[in-house]
Amino acid sequence: MHPVLTIAKFELLRSAGQMRRDLVPVAAGLFVLLLLVTGFAAQSGMHLSDGLYTIGVDDPALASVLAKDPRFVVYRADGPLLERERGTLDLVVIGGQARAASTPRGQAAEKALRQVYDAYVASVYSSEPDLFAAYPLWIDTEEVRSEVDFSATASGQQVGLRPGTAPPTPEGTVEPLAEPPPGIGVTADELRRELVRDAASDDRLSRYTDVLRNGGGGEFRTPAQLSPPLPFDSIVLIFVFVFPLYFTSQFFMMAVMNERIDRRGEALLASPVHPALVLLGKGLPYLAGMLLVSTVLLLVLGAPLVILAVLLPVILFFLAAALLIGMTARSFKELSFVSIFFSTVATSYLFFPSVFANVHVIALVSPMTLVVYALQGTPITLSDYLYSTVLFYLVAGVLFYAGVRNFTEERLFSQSRPLTRIREFIGSALSDRHPYVSLFLLSALLIPFVFMAQMMALTLFFNLPMPWSILLLLVSAAFVEELAKSLGLYALFARSGRFRSWRVLVPAGGAVALGFLAGEKVLLFATLAQITESIFGAVLFTSLQALWMPFLLHLGGVLIVGACVLAGGRRGYAPGLVVATIVHVLYNLAVLRGAIG
Amino acid sequence: MNRRHVALIAKKELRGLSQERTILLAILLQVFIAVFSSFLMVGLASLYDPSAISRTVTVEYAIGYAGNESPLLDRLEAAQGLAVYRMNLSVAVQALRERRLSAVIHVPDTSPGGTEPVKLTLYTLQNDITASVLNVRLKGVFEAYEAELRELRADRLENRPLPLRVPAPRGGEFFEFVYGLLVPLLVLMPAIIASALIIDLVTEEYQQRTLETLLATPVTFTEALWGKIAACLLLVPLQAGAWLVLLALNGIRVAAPVGIVLHATAASAVLVLLGALVSLHYRERTSAQFVFSTGLVVVMLLALAVPANPLNLIARLSVGSAGPDHWVVLLLVTGATVLLAWLTTRYARSVARAFLEG
Numbered sequence: 001m002h003p004v005l006t007i008a009k010f011e012l013l014r015s016a017g018q019m020r021r022d023l024v025p026v027a028a029g030l031f032v033l034l035l036l037v038t039g040f041a042a043q044s045g046m047h048l049s050d051g052l053y054t055i056g057v058d059d060p061a062l063a064s065v066l067a068k069d070p071r072f073v074v075y076r077a078d079g080p081l082l083e084r085e086r087g088t089l090d091l092v093v094i095g096g097q098a099r100a101a102s103t104p105r106g107q108a109a110e111k112a113l114r115q116v117y118d119a120y121v122a123s124v125y126s127s128e129p130d131l132f133a134a135y136p137l138w139i140d141t142e143e144v145r146s147e148v149d150f151s152a153t154a155s156g157q158q159v160g161l162r163p164g165t166a167p168p169t170p171e172g173t174v175e176p177l178a179e180p181p182p183g184i185g186v187t188a189d190e191l192r193r194e195l196v197r198d199a200a201s202d203d204r205l206s207r208y209t210d211v212l213r214n215g216g217g218g219e220f221r222t223p224a225q226l227s228p229p230l231p232f233d234s235i236v237l238i239f240v241f242v243f244p245l246y247f248t249s250q251f252f253m254m255a256v257m258n259e260r261i262d263r264r265g266e267a268l269l270a271s272p273v274h275p276a277l278v279l280l281g282k283g284l285p286y287l288a289g290m291l292l293v294s295t296v297l298l299l300v301l302g303a304p305l306v307i308l309a310v311l312l313p314v315i316l317f318f319l320a321a322a323l324l325i326g327m328t329a330r331s332f333k334e335l336s337f338v339s340i341f342f343s344t345v346a347t348s349y350l351f352f353p354s355v356f357a358n359v360h361v362i363a364l365v366s367p368m369t370l371v372v373y374a375l376q377g378t379p380i381t382l383s384d385y386l387y388s389t390v391l392f393y394l395v396a397g398v399l400f401y402a403g404v405r406n407f408t409e410e411r412l413f414s415q416s417r418p419l420t421r422i423r424e425f426i427g428s429a430l431s432d433r434h435p436y437v438s439l440f441l442l443s444a445l446l447i448p449f450v451f452m453a454q455m456m457a458l459t460l461f462f463n464l465p466m467p468w469s470i471l472l473l474l475v476s477a478a479f480v481e482e483l484a485k486s487l488g489l490y491a492l493f494a495r496s497g498r499f500r501s502w503r504v505l506v507p508a509g510g511a512v513a514l515g516f517l518a519g520e521k522v523l524l525f526a527t528l529a530q531i532t533e534s535i536f537g538a539v540l541f542t543s544l545q546a547l548w549m550p551f552l553l554h555l556g557g558v559l560i561v562g563a564c565v566l567a568g569g570r571r572g573y574a575p576g577l578v579v580a581t582i583v584h585v586l587y588n589l590a591v592l593r594g595a596i597g
Numbered sequence: 598m599n600r601r602h603v604a605l606i607a608k609k610e611l612r613g614l615s616q617e618r619t620i621l622l623a624i625l626l627q628v629f630i631a632v633f634s635s636f637l638m639v640g641l642a643s644l645y646d647p648s649a650i651s652r653t654v655t656v657e658y659a660i661g662y663a664g665n666e667s668p669l670l671d672r673l674e675a676a677q678g679l680a681v682y683r684m685n686l687s688v689a690v691q692a693l694r695e696r697r698l699s700a701v702i703h704v705p706d707t708s709p710g711g712t713e714p715v716k717l718t719l720y721t722l723q724n725d726i727t728a729s730v731l732n733v734r735l736k737g738v739f740e741a742y743e744a745e746l747r748e749l750r751a752d753r754l755e756n757r758p759l760p761l762r763v764p765a766p767r768g769g770e771f772f773e774f775v776y777g778l779l780v781p782l783l784v785l786m787p788a789i790i791a792s793a794l795i796i797d798l799v800t801e802e803y804q805q806r807t808l809e810t811l812l813a814t815p816v817t818f819t820e821a822l823w824g825k826i827a828a829c830l831l832l833v834p835l836q837a838g839a840w841l842v843l844l845a846l847n848g849i850r851v852a853a854p855v856g857i858v859l860h861a862t863a864a865s866a867v868l869v870l871l872g873a874l875v876s877l878h879y880r881e882r883t884s885a886q887f888v889f890s891t892g893l894v895v896v897m898l899l900a901l902a903v904p905a906n907p908l909n910l911i912a913r914l915s916v917g918s919a920g921p922d923h924w925v926v927l928l929l930v931t932g933a934t935v936l937l938a939w940l941t942t943r944y945a946r947s948v949a950r951a952f953l954e955g
Contacts, residue, residue, distance in 0.1 A: 015883075023884050030891045037895050041902035048901060049777030050909050052916055062759050070904075071773075073918075090918075096760045105916055108772030114763045124758040132714040133753035136746035137739060142720045144693050167682035167689075168659065168697035177687040179664070180718040182705035220716070223739035226732050247890070254883045261804055332797035332804075332882055333614060337622045340790065344626055417618075 003273045007281025015255060015285075045070070053109035055091040056082040062093060069116045072109075118224065126195040131188040135195075138184055138220045184220055191220065238351055238368045240301075241311060244293045246343050249318040252286040256326025257335055260412050275407035279400070283319050290315045303375055310370045310385070313392035314350070320399035321346070327403060327412065328421050349456055364388045365455045391455070394448035394523075401445075405429055427491040435492060435499065436511040442488040443515030447523055453480045478584035482577055485512050485554060486561040490573060493565055505562045513554035553587050556580075598823065598942075602816045606824020607831065610798060614828075623790060627839060630783070658731055661689030661701040669704060669717075669742045676738050690720055700731050710749040772916075775849055780915045781908040783844070784857060787836035788865035789893070791829040792872035796885045798825040799876035808952070818949035819942055826873055826941075833865040834858050852917030860914070860923070863930040864907045868893065870937035877941075877948055 050070040056077055057063040063076040077085070079094045086092050090109040091100045100110035125134035184191075259265030268278050294311050298304075321342055329335035353366040364370075367388045370380050406412075406425050414421065429445075430438045457476040461469045489508055493500045499508075557580040564576025657678055662670055663686035673681045684692070689701040701720040707713050717739075721731065747754075799822070802808045811821055841854050851857060872889050879885040900906040905926055913919035 018881060019884055020879055020881070023879070023888070026888055027891065030888065030895060033895050034891065034898075037898045037902070041898045044902045046901050047904045047906060047909050048781065049773060049912055050904055051913055052773065052777060052918055054918065059759065062761065065759065071777075093761065096762060098761060098763045100764070104772055105918070107766075110763060111766060112773065114766070117761050117763060121758045124756055128754055128756065130712075130750075130753045132712060133750035134747065135743070136709075136714055136750055137743040138714050138716045139739065140716060140718045142718055144690060144720050144722055167661070167684050168692050170688060170691040170695050170697060172691060172695060174687050174691045177690050179686060180703055180705065180716075182707050182713070182716060184714060184716045223736055223743045226736045226739060250886065251883055254886075258804075262806070331613075331617065332801045333794060334617055336790075336793045336797050337626075340793070341622050341626050344630065 003271075004277050004281040004284060007268075007273070007278055008284040011255065011282050012285050015251070053090045053105065053112060054088075055093070055109065055113070056085060056089045057093045058082060058095065059093070062096075065120050066113070066116060069112070071112055072116075122195065122224070126192055131192055135191075135222050137223060138191075139223065139226060140180065140184070140220055141226075186220065194220075195222070238371060241294065241297060241307075241371065242314070242347060242350060242368070244297070245290050245311070245315055245318055246347070248286055248290045248293065249322040250339065251289075252283060252319055253322040253326040253335065253339060255282060255286075256323055257329060257332075260327075263413055265412055266409075269407070269409055269412070276404045279323065279403055279407060283323065287315065287319060290319075306380065307371050307374050310367050310374070310380075310389065313389040313396065314367055316396035317392045317399075318346070320396040320403065323403040324399055324425075327406065328425070330415055345456075349452075365458070367392060390523075391448050391452050395452055398445050398448060402426075402429065423491050423494055426487055427495050430488065430492055430495065432496075435504075436507055439488050439492065439508055439511040440515035440518075443485060443512045444519035444522075446484045446487065447516065447519030450480055450484045451523060474585050474588055475581065478588060479577070479581045481516075481554075482557050482561065482580040482584055485516055485558050486573070486577060486580070488512055489558060489562050490565060493562075500566065502566060505559065505566060509555050509558035509562055512558045513551055516554050517551055553584065557584055598817075598820055602820040603824045603827060606816060606821050607827040610825055610828035611831070623836070624839070627786075627836070627843060630786075658699040658734070659697070660731075661692060661698045662704070663689050663701060664704040665706045667704045667709070667715075668745060669702075669738070672738050672742055673702070676734070678734060679738075693720055693722065696722070700735070702735075709746055715746060776851075776916045777912050780844065780849070780851060780857075781911045783840050784837050784861045784911055785864070785908065787833045787840070788861060788868050790836065791833050791865050792868040792889065792893070793886070794832070795825060795829045795869050795872040796876040796882065796889060798829070799873060800880060800882040800885055803880040804882065812949075812952070818952065819945040822873065822877075822941070822945045826869055829869050830862065830866060833862050837861040851915040853914040853919065856914045856919070856923065857911050860907045860911050860927060860930075863927055863934060866934040867930065867937060868896070870934065870941050871896070873941050874937070874944060877944055 051073050052071050054073045055066060056075045057066060058079045060076055063074050066072050067074045082092045082094055090106045091098060091113060098113055100106035128134035259268060271278065294308060298307055325338050325342060329338055350366050350368045353369060364384060364387055370384060370388055373380050402425055405428050411424065429442050454477050457473060461472045489512055492508060560580040560583065561576035564572035657680045659680045661684040662681050663684055673679055686703055689698060692698045693701050703718040705716060707715045802811060812818060837858050841851055871892065875889045876885040901908060907926065907930060910919055910923045910926055914923065
């Protein structure tokens with residue numbers, strides 16, 4: 001048997017042997033319990049926002065309509081009495097006129113009332129025998145593909161010209177377009193079913209804001225259904241996919257950690273097999289398990305299996321991160337906190353952009369957007385796939401490489417402080433004989449992380465009003481780059497006194513700057529064309545236009561930090577970073593002004 | 598049980614946490630989520646919310662109108678922020694492709710009072726923010742036109758809904774999202790962290806084989822366990838309080854912070870004790886975490902399915918609409934805590950006996 005498979009088998013047997021005998025029956029029992037509770041919860045509904053608002057109504061029929069919504073505590077009383085008690089209620093309805101208290105809660109109650117009333121009106125009208133008297137207006141939405149590069153508007157610019165008095169005349173040839181037929185070609189009954197279905201899917205979760213509203217199902221919509229198409233159901237499914245993956249990666253994290261307890265890993269370290277194969281073998285059962293869980297989920301949900309290809313880089317990323325977390329955590333507590341932190345950050349990175357799946361290209365930063373597309377039936381192109389997954393593949397690869405390089409006795413059983421450990425982990429990628437070559441490679445390898453962090457900043461900041469989003473993005477992008485560049489140099493200085501000299505600084509800085517530039521160029525060329533064309537891209541990647549200018553910038557940044565460390569020791573590092581970031585921001589601002597003005 | 602011993606162990610665990618600086622990570626996490634959720638809201642507001650958009654965007658959108666004359670044309674021309682041009686359909690769609698228009702509306706030759714529905718065709722740009730912003734603006738115009746058409750066909754309707762006039766929206770879009778969902782979930786997070794922590798603290802003693810050393814001191818097993826539980830529970834009000842302060846800094850003020858912290862602590866106590874029981878039984882982190890997390894989902898779903906559950910009460914306390922009945926629920930949860938505490942102590946004693954006997 002191949003050594004990888006042997007180790008995988010060993011891993012499986014051992015983790016099964018560690019379990020208490022009652023684990024499987026208890027897990028099965030809990031699963032049954034989970035099904036029962038889910039059924040109960042579906043029956044009784046989620047009582048999270050019950051009784052938030054108080055409302056007084058004078059009409060008993062209307063009161064019974066409103067009482068169906070548990071958010072309202074409804075009081076029925078006569079008009080004069082309600083008028084007197086208005087101050088104590090969020091909302092009063094007298095003679096068919098609603099009046100809300102002018103508090104935030106009153107305003108929210110009014111909004112909730114509008115939702116409830118709209119739903120009630122829709123339920124009355126959708127049961128009318130003559131549907132087209134109740135719903136006389138239907139809208140058919142046709143999407144037209146823009147001929148102009150769409151990343152321009154997607155980055156926040158407005159469409160074309162300021163409207164004039166005369167209708168605009170197109171420049172291109174006008175292809176004759178057939179008038180759409182007046183009829184809708186669908187029976188009233190089909191539309192009615194669609195309306196009822198849409199009303200039912202407008203469930204308790206989606207009512208929190210209009211934001212989380214489903215765009216309506218069918219091809220034809222009533223005006224009320226004409227809201228932005230937010231793929232809400234699909235977004236919920238993201239959690240269905242990501243949560244089990246995160247959960248299974250926890251087991252791998254624990255398995256790695258277990259090797260370090262009581263020096264149990266000695267046996268694996270002593271084996272003649274290369275560490276990379278050992279770690280592959282240890283990870284294999286978990287990788288297989290995660291793929292299996294995903295496949296089962298996809299089959300149960302009836303979703304296209306293409307999604308598996310999208311989930312694969314995410315799985316690899318989770319596993320690689322789990323490997324490193326398991327290798328660095330000093331105690332169970334630390335493992336828990338670090339993994340909770342990691343999962344929160346990773347989940348936001350995956351989840352947040354996909355909210356904008358139908359609205360903005362930024363969504364493609366996250367592979368989960370592709371999952372949403374696949375569920376919606378939107379075709380996924382190869383460039384989409386590369387664009388949103390390549391960072392995950394690369395980061396997973398680099399993390400795994402770091403794990404392999406550090407799979408040694410010295411690293412595994414050390415108990416030094418987390419920051420020292422990170423430094424050691426980076427340091428072991430540097431070679432004593434060829435420090436400059438390894439600095440070059442390290443800087444190039446750090447590029448995927450830099451891009452990921454910058455993408456994270458982009459998803460965070462692109463929502464803010466315009467000057468702020470650009471400014472914050474500028475500062476954070478510069479800081480991330482300076483941090484990444486200085487890491488290798490700092491690790492080299494900390495490694496031995498031999499390197500801590502002014503003579504080393506300039507060639508080392510040159511190697512870092514070159515590696516950084518090369519990595520940036522290669523990765524950008526391969527993938528990020530869409531983002532780089534937008535104004536946000538200009539902010540993130542200004543240093544890429546010419547070659548020698550950014551090289552000098554990168555070199556300058558590294559030299560500043562390096563000089564500060566040489567002059568002030570460890571205390572000089574943070575101030576050095578700040579100064580380098582300021583210089584970087586100023587440079588970017590200068591380039592941007594030149595580019596814009 | 599010796600109270601000084603319990604306090605000693607609690608202090609030791611808390612010191613361990615602060616020495617490892619993992620607690621810093623937890624605080625960082627809180628700030629990250631707080632920042633993130635406020636960004637999320639700003640983003641969603643500007644993208645999807647009609648009133649937020651009409652406040653910030655003052656651009657006029659150029660729209661092509663093709664097909665038949667209709668009262669809709671007058672309504673569109675009267676609407677704010679829209680510049681409407683009567684055009685030939687093919688020309689208009691080509692202009693849309695070249696981004697000289699933001700949308701094209703085609704109106705067919707259907708009689709407004711007839712039996713057939715009026716079917717509009719709305720051409721928008723694929724994958725474009727403008728389309729969503731515009732949809733929101735057009736929606737109001739279309740709804741008004743729908744009401745007009747409905748009145749023309751009113752004699753064919755059998756039932757009319759009860760009349761109700763609600764004033765136009767003036768804000769409050771995110772109130773329910775923030776107070777009805779975000780606040781309860783955020784305040785619950787410390788409870789989940791605390792119960793994960795107790796599992797770590799207990800299983801670590803077993804797996805790192807430090808239990809013998811601990812029991813060689815005058816501290817008994819039960820006292821050590823309660824010390825750990827106390828350390829975890831102490832963190833809950835601190836973290837929940839920190840959330841409320843962070844939210845307040847974000848401009849989200851809650852009405853009854855004390856009540857919220859009390860409910861959060863009581864609910865956490867239930868979860869922490871469950872975690873302690875599970876980890877005493879399994880003594881191994883992977884199994885204990887697995888069983889506990891699955892159990893946690895069951896408990897949470899069950900709680901949410903019951904009216905007046907602690908999470909709902911936290912939401913109501915945060916908006917200031919909780920009645921005095923929330924004290925009753927707090928008392929019930931505390932009762933459950935006492936019961937679980939008794940169970941935990943008994944179980945710990947029997948575990949310790951078995952351990953000493955070998």
